[in-house]
Amino acid sequence: MVMVGASAMAKSIERMKQKQETSNERQETGDRKLMTLGFSPCPNDTFIFNALVKGKVRVPGYEIREELHDVETLNRKAFEGQLDVTKLSFFAWLMVKDHYDLLSSGGALGFGCGPVVIARQGMTLKDVTDARIVLPGEWTTAHLLLRLWAPEAGQRSFVAYDRIFDELTSGRADCGVIIHESRFTFQQMGFVAVADLGAWWEEQTGLPIPLGGIAAHKRIGSQAAAAMQSAICESIALARRNPQDALPYIHAHAQEMTAAVLEAHIQTFVNEFSLDLGDTGRAAVRALEEKAYQTGVMP
Numbered sequence: 001m002v003m004v005g006a007s008a009m010a011k012s013i014e015r016m017k018q019k020q021e022t023s024n025e026r027q028e029t030g031d032r033k034l035m036t037l038g039f040s041p042c043p044n045d046t047f048i049f050n051a052l053v054k055g056k057v058r059v060p061g062y063e064i065r066e067e068l069h070d071v072e073t074l075n076r077k078a079f080e081g082q083l084d085v086t087k088l089s090f091f092a093w094l095m096v097k098d099h100y101d102l103l104s105s106g107g108a109l110g111f112g113c114g115p116v117v118i119a120r121q122g123m124t125l126k127d128v129t130d131a132r133i134v135l136p137g138e139w140t141t142a143h144l145l146l147r148l149w150a151p152e153a154g155q156r157s158f159v160a161y162d163r164i165f166d167e168l169t170s171g172r173a174d175c176g177v178i179i180h181e182s183r184f185t186f187q188q189m190g191f192v193a194v195a196d197l198g199a200w201w202e203e204q205t206g207l208p209i210p211l212g213g214i215a216a217h218k219r220i221g222s223q224a225a226a227a228m229q230s231a232i233c234e235s236i237a238l239a240r241r242n243p244q245d246a247l248p249y250i251h252a253h254a255q256e257m258t259a260a261v262l263e264a265h266i267q268t269f270v271n272e273f274s275l276d277l278g279d280t281g282r283a284a285v286r287a288l289e290e291k292a293y294q295t296g297v298m299p
Contacts, residue, residue: 032061032062032063033061033062033063034062034063034065035059035062035063035064035065035084035085035220035224035228036065036066036067036082036083036084036085037049037052037053037064037065037066037067037083037084037085037086037228038066038067038068038069038074038077038083038085038086038087039066039068039074039086039087039106039214040068040069040070040071040074040087040180041068041069041070041253041254042180042181042254042265042269043181043250043254043257043262043265043266044108044265044266044268044269044270044274045068045087046068046246046249046250046252046253046254047239047243047246047250047266047270048106048232048235048236048239048270048274049066049106049232049235050235050238050239050245050246050249050250051234051235051238051239051245051246052064052231052232052234052235053066053249054249056235056238057231057234057235057238058231059224059227059228059231060227061224061227062224062227067083068253070136070137070160070161070162071087071088071089071136071137071140071161071179071212072089072136072137072138072139072140072158072160072161074086074087074088074092075088075089075091075092075137075139075140076139078092078093078096078100078215079092079095079096079139081096081099081217081219083217084216084217084219084220085103085214085215085216085217085220085225085228086100086214086215087106087212087213087214088100088212088213088215089137089139089140089141089142089144089211089212090141090144090210090211090212090213090285090288091139091140091141091143091144091288091292092139092140093213093215094288094289094292094298095139096215097215099217099218100215100216100217100218101215101216101218101222101225102213102214102215102277102285103213103214103215103216103225103228103229103232104229104276104277104278104281105214105229105232105233105236105274105275105276105277106213106214106229106232106236106274107210107211107212107213107214107273107274107277107281108211108212108213108269108273108274109208109209109210109211109213109271109273109274109277109281109284110208110209110211110268110269110271110273111198111202111208111209112198112199112268113183113198113209113211113268113269114145114196114197114198114199114200114201114202114209114211115141115142115145115146115177115178115179115183115197115198115211116177116178116182116183116186116193116194116195116196116197116198117133117146117149117175117176117177117193117194117195117196117197118164118168118175118176118177118178118186118191118192118193118194119131119168119174119175119176119191119192119194120168120190120191120192121192122192122194123174123175123194125149125150125195127174127175128150128153128175128194128195129150129152129153130155131153131155131173131174131175132155132157132172132173132174132175133146133153133155133156133157133173133174133175133176133177134156134157134158134159134164134167134168134172134173134175134176134177135156135157135158135159135164135176135177136158136159136160136161136164136177136178136179137158137160137161138158140179141209141210141211141212141288142177142178142179142197143156143158143177144288144292144297145177145197145198145200145201145209146177146197147295147297148291148292148295148297149195149197149200151295151297157173161178161179161180161182162180162182164176164177164178164182165178165182165186165189165191168191175194177197179211180265181257181261181262181265184261184264184265185261197209205284205287207280207283207284207287208273208280208281208284209284210281210284210285210288211269213277213285214229214232216228216229233275233276236270236274236275239270243266250262250266
């Protein structure tokens with residue numbers, strides 16, 4: 001398990017700043033510039049980006065090279081400025097927004113889709129505060145929400161999101177915060193819900209929970225960022241019109257998942273906010289930032 005402090009993140013951002021000039025040297029692919037695009041192997045992302053990475057939708061003047069990583073790896077790559085366009089947790093984006101512009105399309109926001117605190121048996125908030133908690137990454141929105149909900153919880157550790165169940169089963173942790181498809185399967189794995197952090201957020205704010213967004217590094221320029229945003233919208237539209245076309249790409253990267261869970265995952269995380277954050281989505285992001293500063297979670 002990994003435990004990392006804010007100082008390491010600050011060093012990463014400083015290295016990113018030092019690399020800005022050299023980052024502007026673009027690799028060419030024929031007559032088109034190379035644009036790196038990072039997103040997760042989760043079904044909602046592969047559904048969204050299938051047409052784009054398969055060349056059925058293009059960003060004029062650019063060749064797209066995708067990189068698939070878990071969200072915490074994407075967060076840390078953003079701290080280093082490694083990707084031109086990337087999916088990242090909104091918590092992480094708050095740390096790098098001086099270097100990455102948030103796009104309006106491709107994100108994961110919504111109602112009824114937030115992280116869930118689970119355990120082998122029922123627990124109270126006081127129990128959670130004193131417990132060993134395992135989370136899917138230090139810079140995930142799941143971690144930020146846990147900090148807002150249980151600010152005194154100090155025994156926090158981090159593993160890849162798909163190892164949360166194992167940490168709980170082994171007894172190395174008392175409770176955990178799950179994301180992605182785990183919210184659809186934790187009960188059949190023998191766990192119980194302690195708290196739905198998304199529902200808690202909705203009660204507190206009346207807003208959708210902003211989980212992750214798509215951001216473009218400022219070095220690519222506003223024109224390229226706008227073209228990518230339009231391409232993402234078109235890629236989503238194509239996937240919705242012909243979802244069967246995206247299935248091979250989705251299955252190639254999905255964790256072991258039943259067809260029912262895969263469908264529920266896509267329906268939950270690909271919604272109107274995926275096409276456009278809109279005023280409501282951006283208000284949710286602002287609320288997340290305000291609460292992070294008000295409670296002292298933001299360094």
